[in-house]
Amino acid sequence: MSSRHFRLGFIIFLTPVLLWLLTLIVIPHIDLLIASFQAENDQGKLVFSLENYRNFFTDSVYWYTFVRTAFYSILVTVITFLITFPLAFYITKIASKRLGGFLSMLLLLPFWVGELVSIYGWMILLRESGVINYILQGVGLIHKPLPLLYNDFSMVLGLVYMSMLFMVVPLISALESLDDSLIEAASDLGASKFTIFTRIVIPYAAPGITSGAIVVFMLVLGDYLSPDLLGGKNSLWFTEQIYNEFIASFNWNQGAAFGFLLLLLSTVIVWLGLRLSHQRLDKAVGA
Amino acid sequence: MSPILEVKHLKKMFKNFTAVDDLNFTVEEGDFFSILGPSGCGKTTMLRMIAGFLEPTEGEIYIRGENMAGIPPNRRPVNMVFQNLALFPMMNVERNVAFGLEQRGVPKSEIKKRVNDMLERVGLAGYNTKKVTQLSGGQRQRVAIARSLVLEPSILLLDEPLGALDRKLREHMKIELKLLQKEIGTTFIYITHDQSEALVMSNKVAVMNHGDFEQIDTPQNLYKNPRTAFVAGFVGETNRFELAQSGHGTLETRSGWKLAKKDAKTGMHWLFIRPESVILLPDPQMKDLNRFRVTIKTILFDGANTKISGIVEGSGDEILIHLPQNAKFEGIREGDRLEAAIHPRDLRCYPKEGS
């Protein structure tokens, strides 16, 4: 095939992708970026202004929510990893093929019913008259129902629950290609189980861990439903602030500025995470 | 002194299938001990029990007199070179070789020194920071061996380590491995299904079939005096004939080829004749030979290993005969009739298997 033909084919395939990127992502974002630098002046006219960003730095509630959102997103990512890694290891390396397949299906279940329905499921379990409190009181362990719902605990629970699949899938695919004989060889050379995990299994699965962590982190950071429905009145999420500006206050300019701050936050944290773990984005995404 | 490895009544069952069946053998310090057998006969299973990856169903393994029962792989004084090498892909050459020493808490400076010494020994000096994925097959092979040998194990276990290499490199590595073993003196237990690897490198070979050893012997004895029909057929090339009768100083094949052999026992079922034990154009003066004529059907040219496929006159038995590539046999063509002979000593007879 001549390079001319190749180029033509390339352009034909690339055009829809570029159009999609341009119309649905680039243009709206440019529009929002411009909006974020505008504010109404005394006459109610939109003019260039840094006021939206200044508001963020001067009002401590924004700041507080911002840092809180970042902290809990990282926490949820870490917890999700700690839960799913042994699970992925069990599914790929220990369980039989059939059991492994069955367990993977179970992990898919929350996605069948959707986030909203599984959140209501958690509510039924956790509320004061809910299943868990009912059982605990029934066996006499507690006398007053525990406040399990509408706090940071229930919020993290819900977020971890909906993130698990996004972590476990890249982990499984990374661990599946790990040859059992590598583990045996390490053991043969004198390594303990712990060393095998830290020096062989985790480094081998690192690209999968990275891509899982990035996806989960971004999803959690940008999630709205779980923090809103499972979190308490005081457990604000930054997306809720954005929602408030756009929908409640009808201040699109302020909302756009917050949106960009969130984008900046996720970029910085992902970049920092990659630097600290000596991973590369292209490898993680390609894995 | 007790032998370095002693295996007693070793047995391994997978559900109802017996993979290794009542093995008994000893390996002496400094041996290059090979286990030769067809694929699926239980070699890997046996080796993995010695390394500690598999629990024996029955029997014991002693290393330097110490019972290995219940001792995990990371605390046995043996190391294994895996069939697929199992190099750590995320580490460079140096880190791979240093891995075992790091587990033992050897000081950093000493690790560096020992790793460099080892790499030099296997001819990989200066490859320290190369990625293992960038090495050639033979180099990867040597990294795997260096990684185990640097720990100075009592026994090095090797599971068909040359299997993945191409022929030329395999021939080369055979000699290199033998020399390396001689130089360092570590006991090697080497598994292979390739008889030439076993014969060239080892000073002891065990021939394995269906989970059991048929014969443990020196390579020379194995070749010259195979004890069972299986060994005779598996080690080296051979012609096999079914016997109609044996005893009273004669053998007779199914198709009626009569051969004299004074010490022929009765009740033998198989006759084995090696292609190189047939004498072409024998000296008329030579005594005690079974003389016969063959008609050449085809010449199977293979350099130094060239053979003719001939038909024995009278009985019609087909026989492969080694054809030396020298001036004496230069004129031989397909369809020629030739004088040939076999010494009775080279007629090897065996009873029917299982009897």
Ligand SMILES: Nc1ncnc2c1ncn2[C@@H]1O[C@H](COP(=O)(O)OP(=O)(O)O)[C@@H](O)[C@H]1O
């Ligand atoms: N984990 C296992 N479960 C069931 N059968 C096995 C297992 N490992 C090996 N086998 C069987 O045991 C026999 C011997 O296998 P192996 O020791 O790998 O042979 P070799 O190394 O001589 O080729 C084979 O028939 C194989 O199918």
Ligand SMILES: [Mg+2]
């Ligand atoms: Mg094998």
